[in-house]
Amino acid sequence: xxxxxxxxxxxxxxxxxxxxxxxxxxxxxxxxxxxxxxxxxxxxxxxxxxxxxxxxxxxxxxxxxxxxxxxxxxxxxxxxxxxxxxxxxxxxxxxxxxxxxxxxxxxxxxxxxxxxxxxxxxxxxxxxxxxxxxxxxxxxxxxxxxxxxxxxxxxxxxxxxxxxxxxxxxxxxxxxxxxxxxxxxxxxxxxxxxxxxxxxxxxxxxxxxxxxxxxxxxxxxxxxxxxxxxxxxxxxxxxxxxxxxxxxxxxxxxxxxxxxxxxxxxxxxxxxxxxxxxxxxxxxxxxxxxxxxxxxxxxxxxxxxxxxxxxxxxxxxxxxxxxxxxxxxxxxxxxxxxxxxxxxxxxxxxxxxxxxxxxxxxxxxxxxxxxxxxxxxxxxxxxxxxxxxxxxxxxxxxxxxxxxxxxxxxxxxxxxxxx
Ligand code: ATP
Ligand code: MG
Numbered sequence: 001x002x003x004x005x006x007x008x009x010x011x012x013x014x015x016x017x018x019x020x021x022x023x024x025x026x027x028x029x030x031x032x033x034x035x036x037x038x039x040x041x042x043x044x045x046x047x048x049x050x051x052x053x054x055x056x057x058x059x060x061x062x063x064x065x066x067x068x069x070x071x072x073x074x075x076x077x078x079x080x081x082x083x084x085x086x087x088x089x090x091x092x093x094x095x096x097x098x099x100x101x102x103x104x105x106x107x108x109x110x111x112x113x114x115x116x117x118x119x120x121x122x123x124x125x126x127x128x129x130x131x132x133x134x135x136x137x138x139x140x141x142x143x144x145x146x147x148x149x150x151x152x153x154x155x156x157x158x159x160x161x162x163x164x165x166x167x168x169x170x171x172x173x174x175x176x177x178x179x180x181x182x183x184x185x186x187x188x189x190x191x192x193x194x195x196x197x198x199x200x201x202x203x204x205x206x207x208x209x210x211x212x213x214x215x216x217x218x219x220x221x222x223x224x225x226x227x228x229x230x231x232x233x234x235x236x237x238x239x240x241x242x243x244x245x246x247x248x249x250x251x252x253x254x255x256x257x258x259x260x261x262x263x264x265x266x267x268x269x270x271x272x273x274x275x276x277x278x279x280x281x282x283x284x285x286x287x288x289x290x291x292x293x294x295x296x297x298x299x300x301x302x303x304x305x306x307x308x309x310x311x312x313x314x315x316x317x318x319x320x321x322x323x324x325x326x327x328x329x330x331x332x333x334x335x336x337x338x339x340x341x342x343x344x345x346x347x348x349x350x351x352x353x354x355x356x357x358x359x360x361x362x363x364x365x366x367x368x369x370x371x372x373x374x375x376x377x378x379x380x381x382x383x384x385x386x387x388x389x390x391x392x393x394x395x396x397x398x399x400x401x402x403x404x405x406x407x408x409x410x411x412x413x414x415x416x417x418x419x
Contacts, residue, residue, distance in 0.1 A: 009115070009123030020314055023322035025108055027155045028128045035147045037104040037130050042086035044110065048076040054085040054263055054292060058203040060211075063195070065113040079112035083129045084263075084289070084305055091133055092298035101134025108310075120280030120312050129286075129307035133293065136302040138236050141267045141288060142243035148271065148284055148306055149249050158316055160274035161283070163250065166225075166257035167237040168205070170265050170290070173230035178204055180223045188218045208258045224255035233266055240267060263289040267304070273316050283316070284308035326355040327379070329415065330372035330398075333358070334365050334384030341383045345411065352412050372398065379415070 006012060013021060029039070048068050055061050067079040080086055087105055090096075096103045108128045115121050130147075132140055145163065152158045169177055181204045189197060193212040200207065208219045229237070244251050251269075259268050268287035277283070286306025293301040314321075329349060331342040339359075346356040357377060359368045365382065372380050380396050387393045387408065395414055396403040406414045 007123070009117035009121075011122060011124070019325050020317070020322040021310070024156075024310065024314060024317075025128070028106070028108060028151070031147065031151050031155055032106040032130060035104070035143070037106040040087060040090060040105045040107055041109075042080070042083060042090060042107055044112075045077050045079050046086055046089070048078040050085050050089055051078050051081060054088065054296070055082065056203065056263065058199045058206050060209075061113065065115055067112045067114055081111055081113045083107050083109075083111070083127060083307060084131060084292075087129075087131045087305070088289075088292050088296060088298075088303065091131075091301075091303075092293060092296055096133065097293075097299045097301055102140070103133040104130065105133075106130040118280070119278050120309075120315065122311060126310035127307045128310060129305060131303060131305035133301050133303045135304070136290070138240035138243060138267070140302075140304055141240050141269075142247060142249075144286070144304060144306060145244060145251075145269060146247045146249055148308070152271065152283070152313075156313065156317060156321075158273070162252060162272040163269060164254040164257050164272065165241070165244075165251050165267065165269045166254050167229065167233055167266050168258060168264055168268055168287075169225050169229055169233045173225070173228055173233055174265075176228040177223075177225045180228065181205065181208075184221075184223055185218070188221075191215075191218050205258050208256055219256055222256065226255060236266055259285060259287055263292045263295075265290045269306070271308075273312060276316055277312055280312065282309070283312050327419065328355045328357050328375065328377040330368070330375070330377035330380045331356060331358040332365060332368040332372060332380055332382045334382055337385045337388045338383035341388050341408075345381075345383070345408065349412060349415075354412065354415055379418070381411070 051066060052062055061081050066081055069077055071077050087107065091103065106129065108126070110124050110126050112124055114123060117123060130144070132144060149161070149163060152161055168174060182200065185192065185200055185204055185207055189200065191214050192200070192207065193210060193215050196207045196210050196212070196215050207215055208222060210216065210219070241253070257268055257270055264287040266288045269285065270282050271284040272281050273283040284306055286304065288302070288304040290302040292303055293299070331345055333339040333342045342358045346358050349356050357372070357375060359371065363371070369380070377398050380398055381393050383393060391408050392405060393408055393411070394403055394405050395411065404414060
């Protein structure tokens with residue numbers, strides 16, 4: 001088995017990286033909580049139909065990126081490529097429309113897409129996302145984006161972010177836009193990739209989101225929705241923009257921004273990170289999906305949400321973003337009595353919540369001191385017959401900042417004072 005490695009595009013998160021993840025997740029939970037979101041833990045796999053029907057047949061995700069398999073019972077199962085579909089399913093399945101509205105939910109966890117692995121693009125990656133149900137007005141989008149941008153700029157200290165916003169209209173005005181777009185794309189049909197030529201009939205908006213160079217060039221010249229927006233979509237979008245101004249959230253209107261999922265109505269947005277991310281520079285994205293709950297058989301309920309790529313966020317954070325885990329007390333033993341004492345002190349200090357290391361290899365005191373140093377222990381106590389007899393010891397800071405003679409019984413409180 002020596003030649004078995006992790007699957008392509010899938011990464012171990014090693015112990016030295018885990019504090020960054022934990023710290024980032026802690027801040028997400030704190031800020032989501034401040035805005036009234038509660039955590040939901042959705043399953044990592046679902047009935048394949050859930051994703052086909054919500055994300056849309058003509059999308060990159062459904063066409064080529066899903067991990068789909070038939071289980072032993074013959075059911076078609078898919079590893080979740082995103083979180084919204086599951087949250088919407090759970091909202092309906094648990095009758096959350098009967099709860100006081102809005103219902104605000106967030107999730108954190110791995111997603112799976114069979115993509116070409118490259119910088120910032122993995123096959124198992126992690127998202128933090130949030131969904132809001134029951135709010136139809138633009139105040140909802142504005143608050144959601146205020147939260148997202150507060151998270152990124154204040155909580156994570158990021159600069160050079162660009163928030164791009166757009167509207168895709170609704171059932172009243174999108175058909176006219178689709179028609180205008182289809183007309184334009186038909187003229188440029190020869191320049192489109194094979195996928196997009198096929199998408200043209202069924203879902204021309206998809207073409208605007210295609211990553212192929214030829215399609216992107218054609219997309220840049222495509223008609224924009226602005227001209228055909230219905231009155232309600234127009235005033236929703238205008239009000240949304242002025243609420244962003246009021247909240248002091250900088251943004252650019254990008255009339256060509258469509259998203260890779262079919263379910264959006266009206267507002268869509270994307271947050272682009274600085275140049276540090278290379279080609280994969282979208283950090284977060286989302287939008288409004290007022291038809292999705294009803295499309296799955298739930299009571300008509302407006303919804304909106306966003307998802308953020310954790311790997312791309314962490315790539316933007318400086319190395320000093322998170323500490324290195326707990327500070328460790330090293331209990332070094334000079335002799336047999338010292339070892340006995342070290343084991344018992346380790347037991348009582350760990351019970352108090354102190355991280356303790358001690359030697360279990362019978363190494364010399366000198367070797368133990370080297371071990372304490374190389375593991376980066378914060379404090380050391382040397383224990384031996386003398387300490388056992390007197391009930392006192394010397395607590396020493398590893399970097400040599402200070403030392404203090406204390407009773408063994410006071411070790412816990414002495415550490416608390418120093419923490
Ligand atoms: P992209 O345009 O980069 O393919 P997307 O439109 O497919 O992104 P969404 O489905 O909106 O992305 O997911 C939200 C966020 O999740 C993205 O902005 C990105 O930060 C992250 N993300 C998406 N796919 C991947 C992936 N394969 N690897 C790492 N992060 C990803
Ligand atoms: Mg994608």
